[in-house]
Amino acid sequence: MTEFREFVNTKHSLALGSYEELWQWSVTEVEKFWADVWHFTGMVSSQDYTEVLEDVPMSKIPKWFIGARLNYAENMLRFRDDRLAIITATEDGLGVQYTYAELYEQVRICTNALRKMGVKKDDVVAGYITNSAEAVIAMLATAAIGAIWSSCAPDLGPSGVIDRFGQIKPKVLFTVNAVLYNGKTYGHIEKVKAVVAGLPSLESVILINGAEFDFNISDVSNGVSYENFMATAWLSQEPLVFEQLPFSHPLFVLYSSGTTGKPKCIVHSGAGVLLQHKKEHIIHGGMTRDDVFFYYSTTSWMMWQWLVGGLSAGATIVTYDGSPFKSTATRLWDLADELKITHFGASAKYLQTVQELKQDPMNSHNLSSIKIIYSTGSPLHHEQYDFVYSNIKKDVLLGSITGGTDICSLFAGHQVEGAVHRGEIMCRCLGMSIESWDDNGKPVIGQPGDLVCTKPFPCMPVFFWDDESGEKYFNAYFANFENVWYHGDFMEVNPKTGGVVMLGRSDGxxxxxxxxxxxxxxxxxxxxxxxxxxxxxxxxxxxxxxxxxxxxxxxxxxxxxxxxxxxxxxxxxxxxxxxxxxxxxxxxxxxxxxxxxxxxxxxxxxxxxxxxxxxxxxxxxxxxxxxxxxxxxxxxxxxx
Known part of the structure; x- marks a missing residue:
């Protein structure tokens, strides 16, 4: 954060001294700020941009970095050395590990194997898949081609998967034969067969050994093992070619919760998510190549993309599949010590359960490597702040963060220079012009109101699937206030600290x-x-x-x-x-x-x-x- 502020001050002859001053500048000089993030974080592009931001109202979804050509996967794989990129872990122990050079090679093989299957730009590749190295490889290979990726975790039932993937019509599905959870192995093939039967668009189903479990691959229509799939390009010396794409080209399809109706398919550009994650990890989180980043997540949650985003900082990411409380109730704290995790993330619900179980990691574990503990998913209660600092670690930054599937990133969160205040999210994130508005559309400070964003940002969804008129998109975010993003959260900004207090959903x-x-x-x-x-x-x-x-x-x-x-x-x-x-x-x-x-x-x-x-x-x-x-x-x- 200090280095970025100095970068901005030097470039623009400014004297910004505090985070609040930097934030205010970032939401006033929107184009200058995001251009500075682009250069400071080292975005890789084959063609430079000619214009930062299209001059249209926010509700028209302005294009960003017009003229630029780049690829999400190329940016994630810009380091190609012997430092660890991915460490995989399960309830039973550690699994495969890949250096950045090895990850690049795995993505090269997977990309060329997908191309041999006929996957091309704008096709859809889906994953009904665990949080694993194979999931990361498949997603990066999809991105390299310029295709579109969407994933659901195996804990979602077939009808839920079909409700989601059925709308986007994937050509290829990556999935697993079985899952290990809470000490038990569960066969996944019957669920896969039901999903395949409900997705007539599928041409190929690639089966990964998620756990030791006998199955007959011929039971799955158009099924092929992951090993045989990769073997089709294993011996080939074809290079990894990254499709060069506009900044707004779609990569991720995420989904609304679907608890009150059919899930909305929210489409994000790879470059918008990339730039935002680089800002959040490198500038806000101080993440470097020396860090080890863990977030307990499944592939259904946007925090999986956020975890994988650690690769853009050159850090080591840790994928975990299984229950967080097996094989020992302190499995994740065990991992933190074993792998020297520096950035540790989980849900507020996880921290609540740790408290309910009366765990005391501060005394049972070392945890000296942890610099930041992230929490999201729901507001973190005041007493949970106390619990973290009294029972987990005293000298840690507790980074409560908020954003969501709609932006695949953060509106408010952590910053390594600031102080943590009990019950508050530390700050409004740089470049995110969020305010608390009353029912009359007036900003209020120190009072509850609706979370709105008054300026455009690069990770706005590029569109909703099957919404050619844009009506669903408009109604979701812009129907409440003219040309102002309405997020649907209820919040308050503390005028003394600049912190944000989340008070629940607006409709709740x-x-x-x-x-x-x-x-x-x-x-x-x-x-x-x-x-x-x-x-x-x-x-x-x-x-x-x-x-x-x-x-x-x-x-x-x-x-x-x-x-x-x-x-x-x-x-x-x-x-x-x-x-x-x-x-x-x-x-x-x-x-x-x-x-x-x-x-x-x-x-x-x-x-x-x-x-x-x-x-x-x-x-x-x-x-x-x-x-x-x-x-x-x-x-x-x-x-x-």
Whole structure:
């Protein structure tokens, strides 16, 4: 960060002294800033740009770096030496490792094998695949060709995969024969067969040995083993040719959650994601070639792209497949020590579980290598900040980050020069002109409001799939405020620290008696004062007698019973700490809280249930049957 600020000051004869001054300049001088990021982070292109930003309104999705020709994979593979690029790990131990030179060779072979299969620019290649070296290789090979990549993790069922891939019609599918999770091996072939049957566009299915499990490859239509696929180009000396593409050329298709309807197919350019990730890793995170980067993620989550983005900094990335709590409950902390991980990432849900398990990594492990602990997926509660610094590591930067699938990157996050403040994300990211706006479209500081972005940024989606008119795209981001990106999160900016407090989703905010607040306010109280009795809870609003009432569902700790006493204490504490309007009208015990496969609480689906809607998509849920609990409660106790 210091080096970049000095770079900017020298180039533009400025005297920017603080992060806040640099951020303000970055969102005022948008074109100068992003051009500086391009040069400072060493973007590789065969043809230079002639114009940084197209002069059209933000809602028209302006093109960036017009005239440039480049390739995502070429940038990710610009280092071709003997430093480690990828270390693979599972529950059982470490797997294959590749240096940058070896990774380049693997991508060369895979790229040429795909070309022999007939894959060309703009074709779609999909992965129903684990977080593995093969997934990274297949994605980079796809990018080298100029084709489009999309992936889902094996924990997503066939109907969920078909709902997603069926829209984009992949030509080739990479998948696995089996998966190892929580100490057990699960055959994957029956799920693969169901997916293949539902995707008539497929011409080839490439099967990777994900775990030791017997199967007959002839059972899969157009199936070929990964080894035989790679062998078609193994002996060839054909060079790795990187298709040179415009900055806006599509590479990634990501998906909305699909918890309230058919998933939207969100298409990102490779170059936009690349530039943004280089900014976040190199400038914000201080990542260098000496660092080891781990993020616990599956290939369904945008954090997988963020993890792989560490290659653009020349760091070593660690892929992990399996449960984070097997073969030992401290598996990820074991890895951190074994591999000297410097940048360690997981979900807020993971850190919550570590706390629930009463783990104490500070005393059970060394962890001296860790410089940054990342957390995302949901807001990090105040007490989780305390837990990290008291039970995991004192001298660490706790980087709570927020962004999303919509931008495949961050709006707010970490920066290595600043101080961490309890309950806050450190800063608004450079170049991201985010503000908190009230219902009248006016910016507010120190007050809750909707997260908006007022200036264009390179990683805006280039389009939505099957949305030729652009109507779906416009309605998703620009229907609320003219030429201003509406993200759908509820937030607050601290005027003293510049930090960001995330308060939940805008469509999940609560508004009893006209007073609007986020569910995170109540979750913070529950974690701070009732965690040992109520380790998890869910809060939604329900329309009731021309107003909205707040309903809280509580999951009791093992051996604890919900009774009038705990109900009274919860309501009293919320009233004392917040206000009378924050107090739930009803508190009900449940045995399960619904979560997505990526660890996010599912408020909106429950809110829909409390409106009487019962036909909900469940394929993206980690515990889909949990919704039945809420349907029963609606029918028996909450039918307003």
């Amino acid at each position: 905010t609560l508004k009893p008696s006209g007073v609007r607040f986020g569910s995170a306010d109540l979750y913070n109280i529950m974690v701070a004062h009732f965690f040992s009795e109520v380790p998890d809870s869910l809060v939604v609003g329900q329309q009731y007698k021309n107003d909205e009432r707040v309903i809280m569902f509580v999951k009791m700790a093992e051996g604890r019973e919900f009774d009038a006493d705990i109900e009274k204490r919860i309501k009293s504490k919320i009233r004392d700490e917040l206000s009378a309007r924050h107090v739930p009208a009803i508190i009900l015990p449940v045995t399960d809280i619904p979560y997505t496969l990526t660890g996010k609480k599912v408020e909106i689906a429950v809110k829909k249930i409390l409106k009487g809607e019962t036909k909900l998509a469940r394929t993206a849920l980690a515990n889909p049957n949990s919704l039945d609990l809420y349907i029963d409660l609606y029918n028996t106790k909450l039918n307003a």
